[in-house]
Amino acid sequence: MSTLLKVHGSQNSFFILDQTLLEQPLTDAELVKLTTTLTSPKTGILGGADGILVVNHSAKPDTLGKMRVINADGSEASMCGNGLRTVARYLAQKHGQDQFKVETLQADLLVAKKADFASGVPTFGVEISPVHFDKKYLPFDNLGADKIVGKTLAVFDPDEKINFSILAVPNPHLIGFVPDIKRAKSQLATLGQQLNSPNPYFSDGVNINFAQVLGKNKLFVQTYERGVGFTNACGTGMSATSLAFYLTQPENCDFEQDITVYNPGGMVKTHLKRQAEQFSIELIGNATFTHEIKVTEDDLHANNVDENNCQITETGEQDAYLKFIEQLN
Numbered sequence: 001m002s003t004l005l006k007v008h009g010s011q012n013s014f015f016i017l018d019q020t021l022l023e024q025p026l027t028d029a030e031l032v033k034l035t036t037t038l039t040s041p042k043t044g045i046l047g048g049a050d051g052i053l054v055v056n057h058s059a060k061p062d063t064l065g066k067m068r069v070i071n072a073d074g075s076e077a078s079m080c081g082n083g084l085r086t087v088a089r090y091l092a093q094k095h096g097q098d099q100f101k102v103e104t105l106q107a108d109l110l111v112a113k114k115a116d117f118a119s120g121v122p123t124f125g126v127e128i129s130p131v132h133f134d135k136k137y138l139p140f141d142n143l144g145a146d147k148i149v150g151k152t153l154a155v156f157d158p159d160e161k162i163n164f165s166i167l168a169v170p171n172p173h174l175i176g177f178v179p180d181i182k183r184a185k186s187q188l189a190t191l192g193q194q195l196n197s198p199n200p201y202f203s204d205g206v207n208i209n210f211a212q213v214l215g216k217n218k219l220f221v222q223t224y225e226r227g228v229g230f231t232n233a234c235g236t237g238m239s240a241t242s243l244a245f246y247l248t249q250p251e252n253c254d255f256e257q258d259i260t261v262y263n264p265g266g267m268v269k270t271h272l273k274r275q276a277e278q279f280s281i282e283l284i285g286n287a288t289f290t291h292e293i294k295v296t297e298d299d300l301h302a303n304n305v306d307e308n309n310c311q312i313t314e315t316g317e318q319d320a321y322l323k324f325i326e327q328l329n
């Protein structure tokens with residue numbers, strides 16, 4: 001029997017598939033099929049998820065494994081901040097180590113166990129890096145500049161009230177600061193659909209984050225994710241938004257202090273770092289395992305995973321998580 005884990009970071013939910021434990025790793029075509037089936041609220045188990053996190057062997061020195069991120073629509077992303085925290089916990093437990101690197105598509109990233117956010121809420125910190133602003137890294141086009149930090153963009157917001165920034169961390173993010181996040185949700189949905197369908201601005205699509213400033217070093221962020229749609233939270237999105245916050249509103253953001261970022265699924269902390277002119281961000285938050293799913297390897301290869309042919313065991317961790325977010329209010 002093989003084991004899948006259902007996990008979440010700020011209720012951005014995933015299945016972890018450790019391919020190193022399989023006799024034969026899934027091919028990319030098999031992975032895409034399995035992801036689209038498992039993540040769908042209709043065909044997936046346990047209500048679906050936002051993606052699959054694949055754990056592979058890494059040949060790099062100092063790393064305990066390699067993470068690949070497959071979005072719900074089968075596309076592959078270069079990074080996933082909430083997902084990396086859960087993979088960090090998985091590898092930490094598997095290898096009995098508290099601090100190490102994980103290979104991702106574009107960088108080997110430092111991860112570390114942190115003090116639990118609350119009793120029964122395991123917490124990990126992960127490096128979000130490299131950070132780029134230049135349009136060639138996103139990529140983006142037809143926006144009148146090579147770099148957009150704190151600008152209005154009439155093509156996305158005809159009233160020119162939203163202050164936009166564009167960052168790759170290294171997956172692409174468009175960030176807009178809005179006065180009222182609830183009122184802006186339909187505008188976020190429209191923009192999310194437009195920029196993740198064929199469009200003249202973001203040829204590879206983009207994750208879109210709308211943020212409301214709640215106070216000094218305090219934000220609320222809602223994300224429309226590329227390859228998924230609205231999610232409860234996006235770790236790279238909250239990290240990129242934290243940096244855009246500092247760069248565009250330094251009077252509201254102390255670089256030395258953590259930033260508290262609330263989201264529809266909970267809360268994370270971010271910490272900005274700078275070495276010469278290169279920024280990076282540490283993202284700290286829960287790494288919750290909600291279910292263990294036993295399934296045969298043949299069924300994984302055949303994309304034959306449903307609630308009738310696997311054994312599902314609840315871990316009990318979600319109760320502690322819900323208790324934690326209840327007291328956030």
Ligand SMILES: N[C@@H](CCC[C@H](N)C(=O)O)C(=O)O
Nearest residue numbers: 077080081082171234235236
């Ligand atoms: N939810 C993730 C980001 C996942 C990838 C994203 N949808 C993309 O295509 O870039 C996070 O927590 O960072």
